[in-house]
Amino acid sequence: MSLVNVPVKEQTAGLTTAADAAAEARMFRRPSEWRIFWEAFSQDRLALGAATLIGLVCLASLLAPVLSPYDPTVGDNAQRLAPLGTPGHLLGLDGQGRDILSRLLWGGQVSLIIALLPVTVASVISVILGLVAGFFGGKVDMLIMRTLDVFFAFPAVLLAVAIAGVLGPGMLNVMLSITIVLIPYISRVAYMATVTVKNELFVDQARVSGARPRQILFHHILPNTLSPVIVYGSTLVGIMIVLGAGLSFLGLGITPPRPDWGIMCSDGRNFLSVAPHVSAVPGIMLILVAMSFNIVGDGLRDALDPKLRR
């Protein structure tokens, strides 16, 4: 897993460069650009499809209590390990006779939340940190960014595993661990966007004197910082879905009996040769959803970037 943006289309990847952030900042100065963004995004059929998939999955998981045909924690031992397409159990049964489709739906709640919530919370915190550091500069900047550099120094997976391991299993702990790991990365994006816009605006301000710097800056910097963060964040959600599942796979995630896709993969390890679908199905789900977030993230960036408009 890399927290570096993976481009779908032709575009130099990597952390948002200063130039891109500036371009995005420029663009957002005119509110009518929102409409242009939406048109650009909706023309990107792949991104639209991915977004729809995500929407469907989220909806299905949200409605799990209604949609789920069976109780995901109750097993029918007589039909253990039933394969795909068993009558009454479209995706078969797992090692304890629990319906896989039901577990997939309910598990989606957990797998999605442990990605969405930490990314959101980390984004909020990161935007604040990046704004404060970038705007005030000087000592504050150094203090914040150097501290974040320390966390940046850890390989992300290692840090997540270490923190989750230290805190112990449980949904809250997993989310906390992921949030901590994310903050340095998103902060850096927010920080760079803030710094670029700030520099540009000061240059302009020098010419157009008289306006109150603080208000205008908050009016302009914040939205211009938000957009790269949103783009980065949406790709991150996909990556965090995989990481969250990985932590659950290691037993460092949520505690049973709640299912999530990572635990489902891990459960199936004991019967890989007899009933591979028990592990394979949640894995495929993970791939699909992570991929979709990835595509949407790239779609967002393309739609927001004036350079790519054809």
Next chain:
Amino acid sequence: MIKFLVYRVATIVPVLFGVSIVVFLMMKLIPGDPAEALLGPAATTEKIEMVRKSLGLDQPFYVQYFRWLWKVLQGDFGSSIAVNVPVAQLVWPKFWNTVLLTAGSLVICIVVGLGVGIVSGTRQYSWFDRISMSLTLIVANTPAFWLGLILMVVMALYLGWFPATGMYSMRASSKTWGDLIHHMVLPAITTASVSAAIIARLVRSSFLDVIRKHYITALRAKGLSERDIILRHGMKNAMPPIINIVGLQVGYLMGGALFTEVVFSWPGIGLQIYSSIVARDLPVVQAAVLVTTFVFVLVNLGTDIVVAALDPRIRRA
């Protein structure tokens, strides 16, 4: 260049300090008392106190930190709580095992990543390009542990072409390179998969980016062969971001190898960290995380320097 070097090296020191503090604090947050865990069912309050004292757990935090740090700088990572050996003895051999795995994965990463990326980049929209881009998108989003399981089932259990677990054959009287490589194939592919996919995409887009630049058209107009353009100019300009990403991927490889090591029981530092976390063996987790992070920081420093050497613009930033 020298100034840049000095500056970059100097910034590492406070970072490493910070890392050590974070690692130290992290382990102190673990719930559960190691002394109790050590004694198990036979514990009484007085015995617990005895063991806590012998582990130095009765001192205030900062005293413990500086004691620990001083020892670490001398190479003494303390004794493993669970297994009573010097942690260094435990950690270093595992670390080298992970380095081996990471090296193997890096080779696959670079060869596959560069290969696929260059071919796709130079043949945009061809069937190869489309298929490889779809595949890399899927692989980049595939959980490493899942891929490892699939590979294990198919290649090791079903087909029997590769061993399923471990680093060397247990029965062999000596360790040979051939045995090692045979055991490394599946784990290395698993570890390398995501990074190789990312690198392939990156190489491709870097290439396209560069190729689109005007001066390449100018070079073409001048009559340089396609091959020359790709190899000399295209590569040279695409290299810095690629090296940057490769450097970051090494960090991922070392961390991501953890999942592979757990699935394939590869006796590396990732597996050690995992088992030590489960066993609440603080000194080992501390040392392992510290060592791995330290190396990661150095590798990043290395790539930064290499990139700066190649691209003068970065130095001035």
Next chain:
Amino acid sequence: MEEDRPTFETLEAAFIEGRLSRRDFLRRSARIGATAAAMSLLGSLGLTTKARAQGPKKGGTLVIAKESELDILDPHSAGGWVTWRVSKQMHEGLIDEDLTQADVPYPKLIPKLATSWDISKDSLTYTFKLRKGVKFHDGTPFDAAAVKYNIDRCAAKDAPQFYPRANAYTTWIWQFLKEVKTPDEGTVQIVLREPYGDFLRQLVQGGGGAAVFISPTALKKYGNEGIAEHPTGTGPFRFVERVRGEKVVTERNPNYWGTQPYLDRIIDRPMPEPAARMTALQAGEVDMIYVPHPDGIADLKAKGFKLEQGPAPHVWYFAFNLRDKNYQDIRVRRAINMAIDREGMAKQLLKGTAVAARGLQAPCCPSYDPNFKDYPYDPAQAKKLMAEAGFANGFDTVWQTSVDGSGQLIPVPMAEWIQRDLAKIGIRMKLRTYEWITYIGYWIKGMDDASNKVGSQQMSWGMTSDYWIDIVTNSSHIAPAGGAGQNGGYYTGADAMLNQARGEMDEGKRAALYRKINQKIKEDAPAVPIINDLAPLMLSPKVKGFVHAPEEWYDMTTVWLG
């Protein structure tokens, strides 16, 4: 070895001169079709083993996958069956259990480093006559001084070699020790302060610290901490090397005083993931695995692997917090005992790798009664009892267990099964889980500690010693007074009987007393026993001679590879 075509004569010469092992000699003779001649040569040299067609063969390396990493290899200071299974092959004590018999209710006590023993009339002095000519792996002779040196390490607080950790782990063995006398180098007298009926049975236990002997020379040389890296006993196997997280290698002890094992080497590999163990077995990378996941067993059996299981001194149980007002009414506790479908769990969840427990006393000890009548599975009656106790609408409670651990089987699915059964009689149980080592920390605190208030907590273990039930239910063993809070519930109902049984020296009478105790415990229901594990393990077809004795560890000297 010459690779040009050998003749039988050259092979014969090479074999007799010692340049060819017997196995290779046979193999190469077979290749040139001279097997009959080879066999007769071996026969005439007395080198064939008489027995059935496929007699045991010497040689080979057995690779075992264990369910967790081993503790330190200091037998006095380590706990857990996983470690003891290895340490026991290298270290011996005065007496031992006969683990070559599988079909007995509990293992017989046999002489080991002591050739005979007797107990004084006042039941306080045990006199052991030591075996002559025994040497430790490092050549140090075994004698009475070595015995005293070892016991002092565990029990004599002012001895220079005293080791607190060893003392903590061997508590129950030496708890009544007064002194150790060595009248001559071939005799040891162990004097107790009070009669301890199960003392001999405690001497052969290994789940905690064990009463085996380490070479005093080695102890002096490596020290109390270092000895774990250089285990030096008198056993049939001796230590070769250990790579943490990878393997422990032991090899045949060529100077062993007793029957030589067949195996050349044993390699123990810790592989904590059940899936990884089973994969390794399937791929032929290991020959034997412990704790296969119940779900994978049928698959492995179909592929030709052997399942070995049998009665073992193990009970998986939940103890109640008797300070929690929900559990103070005996009817509630009995109701819970009746509400749980143990048979169902054993068959469906654990796939027959365990059986429903009957009573709290673990199997494979003299007082265990296989016909003991425990509570029947009767949810209707349970509901009635709950109503009588005033809990017609049930209550909410918190139970806790670990997510894994030695002997814990698959604790979470099992606890969830119980959760569902309890729900049917109105008890809404919330399950709290911890990883193993953290869990032990909480378990020790007892269920009424401020940091750990739960209605019930789970544990699993057992011993081939009747005294085990005392450890579990005698209120004197509750934290923080001393020892572990096994009971954790302040149950005193059996104390008087337990204290009496402890001092009873006659085996028959003692067993009868403990049976009465078991009955009392059933009636008072301070706990709910659930399952007896059958200690399943799986073997590759080429592993032969393995005996699944009614213990949690085994004699590896009978194992051979064919």
